[in-house]
Amino acid sequence: MSTPVxxxxxxxxxxxxxxAGVRENLRAEGYEVSAAGSGEQALDWxxxxxxxxxxxxxxxxxxxxxxxxxxxxxxxxxxxxxxxTARGDPxxxxxxxxxxxxxxxxxxxxxxxxxxxxxxILRRWDWYRSASxxxxxxxxxxxxxxxxFRVFRARTWSGETQELTEKEAMILKxxxxxxGEIVSREDLLERVWGYDVFPSTRTVDNFILRLRKRFExxxxxxxxxxxxxxxxxxxxxxxxx
Amino acid sequence: MKATRVFQxxxxxxxxxxxxxxxxxxxxxxxxxxxxxxxxxxVYAEQAAAAQALxxxxxxxxxxxxxxxxxxxxxxKAGLAPAAEQALRSEEHRRINQxxxxxxxxxxxxxxxxxxxxxxxSAEARVLEEQDNxxxxxxxxxKTPLASLQLSLETLSLRSPPPAQARTLIxxxxxxxxxxxxxxxxxxxxxxxxxxxxxxxxxxxELHSAVARVVSQLEDRAREGRVAISNTIEPKxxxxxxxxxxxxxxxxxxxxxxxxxxxxGGGDVAISARAAAGEVELAVKDSxxxxxxxxxxxxxxxxxxxxxxxxxxxxxxxxxxxGLYIVRRLMQLAHGRVSAHSEGAGKGASFLLTWPAARxxxx
Numbered sequence: 001m002s003t004p005v006x007x008x009x010x011x012x013x014x015x016x017x018x019x020a021g022v023r024e025n026l027r028a029e030g031y032e033v034s035a036a037g038s039g040e041q042a043l044d045w046x047x048x049x050x051x052x053x054x055x056x057x058x059x060x061x062x063x064x065x066x067x068x069x070x071x072x073x074x075x076x077x078x079x080x081x082x083x084x085t086a087r088g089d090p091x092x093x094x095x096x097x098x099x100x101x102x103x104x105x106x107x108x109x110x111x112x113x114x115x116x117x118x119x120x121i122l123r124r125w126d127w128y129r130s131a132s133x134x135x136x137x138x139x140x141x142x143x144x145x146x147x148x149f150r151v152f153r154a155r156t157w158s159g160e161t162q163e164l165t166e167k168e169a170m171i172l173k174x175x176x177x178x179x180g181e182i183v184s185r186e187d188l189l190e191r192v193w194g195y196d197v198f199p200s201t202r203t204v205d206n207f208i209l210r211l212r213k214r215f216e217x218x219x220x221x222x223x224x225x226x227x228x229x230x231x232x233x234x235x236x237x238x239x240x241x
Numbered sequence: 242m243k244a245t246r247v248f249q250x251x252x253x254x255x256x257x258x259x260x261x262x263x264x265x266x267x268x269x270x271x272x273x274x275x276x277x278x279x280x281x282x283x284v285y286a287e288q289a290a291a292a293q294a295l296x297x298x299x300x301x302x303x304x305x306x307x308x309x310x311x312x313x314x315x316x317x318k319a320g321l322a323p324a325a326e327q328a329l330r331s332e333e334h335r336r337i338n339q340x341x342x343x344x345x346x347x348x349x350x351x352x353x354x355x356x357x358x359x360x361x362x363s364a365e366a367r368v369l370e371e372q373d374n375x376x377x378x379x380x381x382x383x384k385t386p387l388a389s390l391q392l393s394l395e396t397l398s399l400r401s402p403p404p405a406q407a408r409t410l411i412x413x414x415x416x417x418x419x420x421x422x423x424x425x426x427x428x429x430x431x432x433x434x435x436x437x438x439x440x441x442x443x444x445x446x447e448l449h450s451a452v453a454r455v456v457s458q459l460e461d462r463a464r465e466g467r468v469a470i471s472n473t474i475e476p477k478x479x480x481x482x483x484x485x486x487x488x489x490x491x492x493x494x495x496x497x498x499x500x501x502x503x504x505x506g507g508g509d510v511a512i513s514a515r516a517a518a519g520e521v522e523l524a525v526k527d528s529x530x531x532x533x534x535x536x537x538x539x540x541x542x543x544x545x546x547x548x549x550x551x552x553x554x555x556x557x558x559x560x561x562x563x564g565l566y567i568v569r570r571l572m573q574l575a576h577g578r579v580s581a582h583s584e585g586a587g588k589g590a591s592f593l594l595t596w597p598a599a600r601x602x603x604x
Contacts, residue, residue: 015385015386015389017386017389017393017413017416017417018385018388018389018392020413021389021392021393021396021413022392024396025392025396025400028400059381084388086380086381086384086385086388087377087381107384107385107387107388108384108387108388108390108391108392109388109391109392110391110395111391111392111395111396111399112395112399
């Protein structure tokens with residue numbers, strides 16, 4: 001996969017002024033920008049195009065932003081999503097992240113914060129993609145499991161094929177890159193989510209539980225995803241002590 | 242608000258407890274009465290047995306009856322006097338009836354109170370929920386233009402764009418401000434309409450000139466959106482309506498039509514009217530973006546904005562989602578009707594407004 005010269009961003013916002021403002025600023029930052037005014041339009045556009053980031057309004061006519069994100073994830077489309085919304089309460093934030101969003105910004109927002117978040121999401125994805133670009137880093141094998149980071153798919157020791165979510169894949173990637181070393185929860189949060197998206201490191205614990213359920217023969221006494229009490233986690237691959 | 246709710250809930254609980262108490266008291270009193278009557282019965286039976294013993298021991302029947310007035314002796318056999326039996330039974334009935342009536346009355350009274358309070362509580366809960374929804378929607382409606390305003394200002398400050406681009410940003414900000422200010426007006430109007438704080442003075446109004454006045458005020462906007470407006474209402478059609486309400490209604494419907502046509506890239510709006518069966522019907526037909534017929538029911542509800550999707554390029558209109566709601570409320574208050582029809586998205590729309598007809602006022 002070659003890296004495109006221009007990074008493509010899709011802006012899905014039904015308010016013409018806000019949409020125009022966001023697009024102009026993204027263009028000024030050097031991104032290539034496309035626009036959609038409704039959830040249906042966004043899904044239509046994404047059927048024929050690829051982009052590096054979707055800036056997605058939550059309250060849209062027709063299918064709302066959450067619905068769009070859920071539909072994309074169900075189709076196996078893992079393009080990162082930055083939600084924009086007028087409702088900034090915690091319940092909404094959590095919902096946005098549950099349906100597979102990467103970040104969440106409440107309206108009205110600061111331009112510089114918006115641009116910073118866009119950059120942060122793209123940087124994380126850039127790292128993930130470049131780290132999964134070559135054949136020997138794209139596939140991880142451990143304990144009879146085989147994970148292909150390029151397509152978010154894994155074949156487990158039991159022979160089952162499993163679709164990973166992007167976050168699961170990213171966490172696994174970070175852990176595998178530091179195989180045998182201790183990785184703190186804060187490091188995982190920083191590398192996978194960025195700064196302040198999630199309020200607690202408990203989230204990381206939940207993701208580790210999910211990874212154990214997928215890949216450990218006995219999730220109750222893990223051999224690959226080890227807890228280091230009070231610090232974080234240690235990943236042990238094939239043949240390591 | 243909270244204190245009254247606690248009070249209402251306490252009263253409701255007390256009444257339910259009272260109702261249970263009354264029901265229990267009723268059952269208990271009935272059982273007690275029956276028990277007492279049975280006890281008197283057994284006393285009478287003992288007396289009859291004693292009387293029989295006296296008779297058997299040779300006491301005269303007359304003497305026995307003197308001693309035991311409830312007992313009658315006939316043919317050498319002592320038994321309970323029919324009158325005493327009768328008195329006992331009627332006392333039993335009287336008591337049970339009295340409890341039944343009194344209890345039923347109390348239960349009924351309590352039932353009515355419980356229903357009244359429960360209804361008040363659920364009505365209040367509904368109002369609170371509506372207020373919450375209203376607030377959520379209002380804040381959403383405001384946050385979008387606010388976000389746009391902030392974005393434009395920060396773009397100006399961060400990028401110092403060339404004059405032409407700065408001009409675009411300033412125009413955008415002015416439009417956002419106008420939109421928020423229109424929203425404040427409409428929200429206040431809709432709240433006043435809801436609270437019934439609007440007094441309409443019905444008078445005979447000439448429809449053609451009322452519509453023409455609004456059309457002339459919208460000419461600039463029509464030109465901007467490449468909309469041709471035709472007004473073919475015949476003179477001397479009079480409707481019974483409040484003058485200001487008529488103006489607001491016509492303005493909202495026409496603004497709605499203008500936006501729909503502008504969003505479609507231009508077209509026309511045709512205004513006509515006819516008199517029928519004591520009513521006057523005004524039709525506003527546009528060649529605009531139309532709407533999904535399935536959405537028709539929601540059209541006149543608060544905060545319904547049927548987005549036309551990607552009309553961003555033409556859009557200089559920002560609906561508050563209150564315009565058509567205000568129209569419907571004002572039409573109801575004017576004893577009129579409003580309805581909307583569209584064949585579907587992209588196929589235009591027509592709005593029909595009907596008022597009671599009025600006679601030409603005598604000079």
